[in-house]
Amino acid sequence: MPDTETKFEITDEMRAQYGVDSAPWTYEVTTTSVRMYARGIGSDDPIHYDVEFAKAQGFRSIVAPLGYIGTPVYLPGKNDPTFGFPRREGGPRLNIPFRGLLDGGTETEYFDYICAGDVLAETSHLADLKYRETGRPMLFVTNESVYTNVATGKVVVKQRLTSIHM
Amino acid sequence: MADQNYFEDVAVGQKLPPLTIAPDKQQLVKFAAGSGDFNPLHFDENFPMLKPMGLSENIVHGRFKYAQVGRAVFAFAGYKGRVQRFGVSYRGMDPLNKEITVNGVVTAKRQEGGEHIVELDVWTENADGQKTTPGTAVVVLPSRE
Numbered sequence: 001m002p003d004t005e006t007k008f009e010i011t012d013e014m015r016a017q018y019g020v021d022s023a024p025w026t027y028e029v030t031t032t033s034v035r036m037y038a039r040g041i042g043s044d045d046p047i048h049y050d051v052e053f054a055k056a057q058g059f060r061s062i063v064a065p066l067g068y069i070g071t072p073v074y075l076p077g078k079n080d081p082t083f084g085f086p087r088r089e090g091g092p093r094l095n096i097p098f099r100g101l102l103d104g105g106t107e108t109e110y111f112d113y114i115c116a117g118d119v120l121a122e123t124s125h126l127a128d129l130k131y132r133e134t135g136r137p138m139l140f141v142t143n144e145s146v147y148t149n150v151a152t153g154k155v156v157v158k159q160r161l162t163s164i165h166m
Numbered sequence: 167m168a169d170q171n172y173f174e175d176v177a178v179g180q181k182l183p184p185l186t187i188a189p190d191k192q193q194l195v196k197f198a199a200g201s202g203d204f205n206p207l208h209f210d211e212n213f214p215m216l217k218p219m220g221l222s223e224n225i226v227h228g229r230f231k232y233a234q235v236g237r238a239v240f241a242f243a244g245y246k247g248r249v250q251r252f253g254v255s256y257r258g259m260d261p262l263n264k265e266i267t268v269n270g271v272v273t274a275k276r277q278e279g280g281e282h283i284v285e286l287d288v289w290t291e292n293a294d295g296q297k298t299t300p301g302t303a304v305v306v307l308p309s310r311e
Binding site: 033036037038039040041042043045047057058059065066067068071072082083084099100101102103104105106107108109110113136160166 | 187189193196197198199200201202203204205206215218219220227228229230232233234236237239240241245248249250251252253254255256
């Protein structure tokens with residue numbers, strides 16, 4: 001049955017966490033990880049597989065498909081075992097009571113393409129909370145992440161993710 | 167990769183070539199491995215959370231559909247273009263082994279700061295024509311000038 005009995009309230013303490021950046025986490029972009037993601041989405045574009053081909057097109061290495069911004073370094077006990085995202089210090093603690101989780105939306109702003117060999121530092125913060133009680137209770141949590149190329153110090157991607165807890 | 171699009175050759179109302187897929191379980195397991203999202207919701211028909219979430223079968227990752235939209239947008243931009251932004255909302259669920267088609271249409275084009283910018287509406291739709299993943303994209307195209 002739907003989890004209609006669970007109640008949730010957005011508190012001032014939660015709102016106070018808006019905009020508070022987490023500690024940075026390292027995301028790695030490797031030739032293997034780019035190819036694996038490209039296979040995962042069913043792409044056969046050689047720009048995601050063939051280093052020499054990608055270089056001939058003017059890229060520094062194979063290009064990450066849109067939607068892939070590297071893989072977070074996985075440290076047992078410090079990353080979520082199902083989703084792989086880091087559970088780091090400094091992030092918001094919402095104590096969400098719902099067990100179901102769905103994606104609500106994804107928006108990505110690119111300042112450069114991401115290529116194999118890139119190492120990115122990501123920070124994130126809570127951007128918005130919305131709670132809907134009509135019908136099945138749903139909590140919409142929006143986080144914003146900023147990815148910086150460690151080698152150049154330039155911001156390469158900003159991403160806004162909304163998750164639906166129900 | 168299709169032929170390179172140039173700013174001058176693109177018109178408002180122009181449609182993107184449709185991209186149709188029907189992801190099976192193996193494809194979504196590959197996506198789980200590539201993306202790191204191992205939510206059993208997408209590949210385990212006995213996952214206990216299916217029924218509490220009102221689902222009778224596994225569903226396609228939202229991010230998988232986002233990536234399919236990304237394939238279409240990346241192909242439109244071509245290797246000489248650049249994707250500035252693209253985003254979607256996940257409005258409907260798509261079950262495994264059912265056709266999903268990515269569509270898009272040019273909604274605006276302009277020159278700004280020396281760049282040749284094209285705006286798109288993009289979406290996935292199911293076999294019933296319902297838009298399950300609507301979104302927008304902004305692309306910089308090369309110019310013939």
